[in-house]
Amino acid sequence: MNAGTTAKQAKSQALFISDLHLTEASPRTTSAFLDFMANEAMQTERLYILGDLFEYWAGDDDIEHPYNRRILNAIRQLSNAGVAVYWVPGNRDFLAGDRFAAESGATFLPDLHDVIIGNRKIAVAHGDAQCLEDPDYIKFRMMVRNPQWQQQFLSMPLEQRKLTIESFRKDSKKENETKSDSVWDVTASAIDDVFSQTGAAAFIHGHTHRPGIHEHGPGKRYVLPDWDLDGADKRGGWLEMTADGQFITHTVSQ
Numbered sequence: 001m002n003a004g005t006t007a008k009q010a011k012s013q014a015l016f017i018s019d020l021h022l023t024e025a026s027p028r029t030t031s032a033f034l035d036f037m038a039n040e041a042m043q044t045e046r047l048y049i050l051g052d053l054f055e056y057w058a059g060d061d062d063i064e065h066p067y068n069r070r071i072l073n074a075i076r077q078l079s080n081a082g083v084a085v086y087w088v089p090g091n092r093d094f095l096a097g098d099r100f101a102a103e104s105g106a107t108f109l110p111d112l113h114d115v116i117i118g119n120r121k122i123a124v125a126h127g128d129a130q131c132l133e134d135p136d137y138i139k140f141r142m143m144v145r146n147p148q149w150q151q152q153f154l155s156m157p158l159e160q161r162k163l164t165i166e167s168f169r170k171d172s173k174k175e176n177e178t179k180s181d182s183v184w185d186v187t188a189s190a191i192d193d194v195f196s197q198t199g200a201a202a203f204i205h206g207h208t209h210r211p212g213i214h215e216h217g218p219g220k221r222y223v224l225p226d227w228d229l230d231g232a233d234k235r236g237g238w239l240e241m242t243a244d245g246q247f248i249t250h251t252v253s254q
């Protein structure tokens with residue numbers, strides 16, 4: 001290693017990622033993530049994972065799976081190196097719990113959290129709670145976010161939980177085929193609420209897979225891209241808040 005011989009660049013203040021949908025079935029996306037964690041993510045003060053890191057998470061006993069252990073270890077290495085790792089779980093990995101946090105060194109944040117970074121107030125969320133035009137999804141979200149439902153679900157054997165999640169996903173895929181385009185995006189009034197509740201200058205979220213930067217009065221809304229290096233339409237990337245407080249979008253190299 002030649003650390004110390006190269007000029008030290010100012011570390012960025014934060015990087016933001018979401019919607020990697022990591023699964024053993026996507027080896028290229030997995031490598032791109034591990035590469036990002038070993039390189040770019042080591043050059044920042046804080047990493048924010050804004051949900052749907054995993055394709056799905058059936059419960060912390062699944063940490064034992066070698067694939068999941070690899071992903072967890074990559075987070076552990078980053079936190080061991082002094083990078084503060086924060087995770088807002090998404091609609092696919094909200095069952096990640098205390099054991100995952102303890103073993104990875106990541107700190108879980110509530111969905112919609114605000115923080116001051118470099119004198120600026122930044123709000124972060126996964127983004128599904130701001131999509132209000134799908135009543136079926138809102139009902140489903142209320143059910144699965146209920147602590148009693150979660151306790152009951154987590155008391156089932158792991159394999160049974162995985163099968164249940166697979167069947168939820170099959171159902172939602174079928175329903176989604178008939179849904180109009182607007183249900184896939186955030187609702188304007190929900191975005192107004194985020195800015196007025198938090199007083200943030202910027203709101204960063206994922207979930208919609210519609211990366212972009214939107215003006216919102218004096219504030220800005222940054223939508224993170226999803227990652228897929230295994231399919232035909234290759235994509236992925238992250239948002240950087242530089243040492244001097246600028247936001248820069250980065251695309252993953254293919």
Ligand code: MN
Binds near residue numbers: 091092207208
């Ligand atoms: Mn999502």
